[in-house]
Amino acid sequence: MSEESIRVLIAAGFFMLLLLLRLESERFGAAEYDEPGRRRSTWTRLSWYTIGLTLLAVIYLVHPQPHDVLLLLVGHRSEALVCGVALAMLGTLQMAAFAWFRYGGPRFPDARAYPGAALNAIGTAVIDEATFRGALLGTLVSIGLAHVVCILVATLAYVLATRLAAPGRNRFMLLPAFGLGLLGGWATLATGGIGAAIIGHAGTSFALFVFTGHAGQVAPAGLEPEEVERRRRPPEGWRDARRAALAGLGAEPRGLEAMGPSGHGDRAVPAAIRDIGAVLGASTPAAWVRSIVRGVTRRTPGRQDH
Numbered sequence: 463m464s465e466e467s468i469r470v471l472i473a474a475g476f477f478m479l480l481l482l483l484r485l486e487s488e489r490f491g492a493a494e495y496d497e498p499g500r501r502r503s504t505w506t507r508l509s510w511y512t513i514g515l516t517l518l519a520v521i522y523l524v525h526p527q528p529h530d531v532l533l534l535l536v537g538h539r540s541e542a543l544v545c546g547v548a549l550a551m552l553g554t555l556q557m558a559a560f561a562w563f564r565y566g567g568p569r570f571p572d573a574r575a576y577p578g579a580a581l582n583a584i585g586t587a588v589i590d591e592a593t594f595r596g597a598l599l600g601t602l603v604s605i606g607l608a609h610v611v612c613i614l615v616a617t618l619a620y621v622l623a624t625r626l627a628a629p630g631r632n633r634f635m636l637l638p639a640f641g642l643g644l645l646g647g648w649a650t651l652a653t654g655g656i657g658a659a660i661i662g663h664a665g666t667s668f669a670l671f672v673f674t675g676h677a678g679q680v681a682p683a684g685l686e687p688e689e690v691e692r693r694r695r696p697p698e699g700w701r702d703a704r705r706a707a708l709a710g711l712g713a714e715p716r717g718l719e720a721m722g723p724s725g726h727g728d729r730a731v732p733a734a735i736r737d738i739g740a741v742l743g744a745s746t747p748a749a750w751v752r753s754i755v756r757g758v759t760r761r762t763p764g765r766q767d768h
Contacts, residue, residue: 466526473525473532477597480517483510484593484623492582507582514589521597533600534592537655545649545658549642550665556638557666561673564634571675579671587663594620594643595650595659609651617643642666
């Protein structure tokens with residue numbers, strides 16, 4: 463076995479590690495489908511990007527032809543920039559249209575979340591495009607498969623790795639994922655590098671965050687925070703007539719304190735009934751014992767000192 467073949471096998475091993483890292487990205491809080499409710503610490507997220515970039519650097523250094531075979535380069539810069547901006551604009555329009563149809567308008571997130579979202583969009587785009595549109599697509603092309611087949615296989619691998627088709631996911635996200643994979647693969651082969659695919663991927667991911675408030679996986683219908691809160695509130699025009707719940711007690715009716723058991727309120731409770739209630743309220747075993755002790759104490763003659 464030649465040295466070149468050994469280097470290719472070693473690079474393939476690191477590529478498999480890169481795929482495993484992508485499958486476990488949710489544990490690091492760095493996946494597109496990882497939402498704020500499950501976010502990890504900043505250092506945990508940064509560790510995912512660091513490991514991924516390190517594996518890509520090792521593949522680049524070990525493989526004998528990282529440019530010609532794996533396409534791990536920007537490509538023709540002018541063409542890559544034009545294609546990348548076009549892909550980003552197309553993705554932005556698609557996300558804006560989706561936000562309008564899904565929410566009736568954009569759901570702009572808090573300004574403090576923008577830096578983390580930009581890091582997620584750029585870092586994930588670099589690792590994903592180098593993995594699927596670079597190493598995987600370039601390897602498939604190098605073994606002689608048709609370009610259309612190579613692009614389809616790389617796109618399917620990307621969709622499966624990101625788990626966008628898993629149960630509970632919004633099925634709409636499959637459309638931009640497939641579109642990004644197909645157009646990104648075409649742009650990579652057309653420009654000779656992954657620069658255009660990275661720009662388009664990062665722009666689309668960031669646009670999704672800006673218009674929907676999600677990192678890449680939109681919640682299914684009815685599970686958005688405002689939708690859940692809307693179901694908890696009374697219907698429009700209704701007024702909640704309950705007091706706030708007390709510690710250990712449930713909510714009480716408001717303005718109905720004088721209501722009798724029959725439901726006919728605003729009647730004064732007779733004094734005799736109040737007295738009977740007081741007697742019955744004191745009729746507990748502990749109260750009986752205390753009353754008996756007090757009676758015995760009163761009847762016992764006091765002790766005299768001699």
